[in-house]
């Protein structure tokens with residue numbers, strides 16, 4: 283469990299850092315940097331020679347040994363309980379929810395989902411996610427496991443009223459009031475625990491109607507009403523694929539963007555995942571409403587779809603890159619984001635390492651309303667820091683170090699992860715959770731269900 287009193291008494295100097303600093307939207311690497319962490323925030327960051335670091339024996343000095351220090355990744359679309367699913371659904375070009383052959387929430391008990399979510403949160407931490415936006419079935423059961431890992435979690439129950447077992451096994455949509463009430467009840471459980479939390483707390487609650495097709499129009503309108511009453515962020519899947527488009531069109535006589543618009547869901551509070559195959563008019567509407575576009579590069583390419591990042595950028599939309607469940611490495615997502623968009627863009631140079639990093643730091647900080655204290659290494663910002671160990675094999679960085687980080691480094695090069703001033707990954711291992719025990723439990727769970 284996160285110990286707030288420990289964080290408040292926390293103070294140390296992180297020295298010998300090659301800090302990745304943002305200035306006017308561009309990132310650069312500054313060597314010989316020191317970071318003074320007091321409590322859960324950065325009290326000072328700058329050139330080591332100008333630091334006020336003294337020989338005060340009471341204050342810890344942690345030598346980073348020239349590690350690259352990046353602002354922690356803000357991973358805005360994750361279903362942590364499904365992160366153990368790598369490999370299972372990769373040959374299927376759609377989302378698990380539409381396909382019973384991929385293990386998923388409807389097949390697991392709440393206790394099993396909680397274990398899988400804990401394992402997923404550890405994996406997210408190991409890939410440098412200091413914040414995740416996590417939405418899934420029985421999130422109220424999983425929240426304690428997520429909390430234990432020590433990263434920031436914006437949690438929400440997967441609210442829906444379509445019977446997802448019927449959908450996965452037969453492709454039909456059956457809406458049931460009882461399912462709506464069950465999922466909303468679990469959402470209320472989360473709110474009871476976390477609604478009073480603020481920016482210093484790791485656990486925050488938002489609301490997560492699953493999608494325009496798996497929620498009836500009435501339920502979407504109810505989620506919109508609840509979000510406004512409670513001033514909550516909203517996470518949703520939007521224009522994820524043909525199932526959704528066909529269902530919304532036949533049920534409501536409109537497309538998914540129009541449907542969310544008519545329910546009052548479009549706005550700066552909405553984090554819309556996927557947003558695939560949209561015409562320019564709908565892209566323009568999302569941008570105008572300041573809805574944040576979350577691109578899951580791996581999942582989206584897996585489904586055979588273009589990213590349309592240029593169109594979103596031209597419309598002025600805030601675009602964030604997230605892993606979803608298909609990519610176990612945020613750095614893989616970032617370089618794919620650059621390279622794939624160059625295929626499409628008339629100005630391929632516009633996609634560079636800086637833009638990739640912004641899509642996992644500055645942009646998602648804006649999406650979750652945390653531009654003031656997350657997404658940058660700067661004085662007054664929360665001490666959410668990823669330390670990447672210089673790898674003598676993959677790069678000889680006399681120059682172009684930012685490019686080396688984005689194009690050449692991988693999850694396994696991430697040595698330490700600091701959240702709210704506390705180490706949650708140290709020397710490549712999670713601090714607060716037993717990775718191998720969680721893995722054993724996940725193996726046991728899948729051993730049962732893979733034979734179903």
Ligand SMILES: [Zn+2]
Nearest residue numbers: 361519555606
């Ligand atoms: Zn998703």
